[in-house]
Amino acid sequence: MDLHLREASQADIAFARSLYFETMRGMIEPLFGWDQRHQEESFAGWFNVQQASIIVADGRDVGWMQTRTSEREVFLGSLYVIPDMQGLGIGTQILRGLIAQAKLASKALTLAVMKNNPAIRLYERMGFRLTHEDEYKFYMRLAADAPGAPAADQAGFS
Numbered sequence: 001m002d003l004h005l006r007e008a009s010q011a012d013i014a015f016a017r018s019l020y021f022e023t024m025r026g027m028i029e030p031l032f033g034w035d036q037r038h039q040e041e042s043f044a045g046w047f048n049v050q051q052a053s054i055i056v057a058d059g060r061d062v063g064w065m066q067t068r069t070s071e072r073e074v075f076l077g078s079l080y081v082i083p084d085m086q087g088l089g090i091g092t093q094i095l096r097g098l099i100a101q102a103k104l105a106s107k108a109l110t111l112a113v114m115k116n117n118p119a120i121r122l123y124e125r126m127g128f129r130l131t132h133e134d135e136y137k138f139y140m141r142l143a144a145d146a147p148g149a150p151a152a153d154q155a156g157f158s
């Protein structure tokens with residue numbers, strides 16, 4: 001599978017919003033209920049097209065992610081793959097690339113994940129470790145000098 005990232009543009013916002021709702025509703029609704037208007041407002045508040053990238057597999061848009069880079073770390077705010085392409089290794093490959101880039105920049109990678117999200121297994125497998133938690137989320141971190149992270153030339157995407 002040819003996998004790469006491209007910068008998101010205004011034209012991608014509808015795709016990003018609907019994929020976010022499609023993939024996360026099943027985890028959000030049991031805990032908080034689902035108020036479409038509230039969810040739309042919340043999404044509009046945190047989505048940032050300049051920090052978003054579209055995941056393209058064999059020429060097809062199959063997901064997106066959003067990262068925010070600060071002096072010492074890269075925060076992975078979002079990572080979503082369309083349902084019929086989940087479980088095929090795309091998320092793993094994207095994370096490998098992110099880890100390689102963060103290591104090259106000597107930055108840690110951080111994220112937050114809902115406690116009922118099976119993606120926790122993926123993050124643990126990739127080397128993220130729990131730093132703290134609140135009622136609904138685990139907060140995880142992969143240090144810049146963490147062992148076992150992939151080399152830059154194995155990043156898997158450009």
Ligand SMILES: CC(C)(COP(=O)(O)OP(=O)(O)OC[C@H]1O[C@@H](n2cnc3c(N)ncnc32)[C@H](O)[C@@H]1OP(=O)(O)O)[C@@H](O)C(=O)NCCC(=O)NCCS
Pocket residue numbers: 023024078079080081082085086087088089090091092093112113114117118119120121122123
């Ligand atoms: C999480 C996600 C980005 C991973 O991408 P992927 O291409 O499916 O991941 P891979 O095939 O490389 O790895 C499989 C792992 O992804 C996770 N995963 C697979 N399907 C998932 C799903 N529907 N929801 C959440 N995590 C899932 C699991 O940890 C799985 O590991 P396991 O086989 O040990 O259970 C993708 O599954 C997804 O978009 N899930 C729904 C949205 C989501 O939860 N995003 C993360 C928010 S923090």
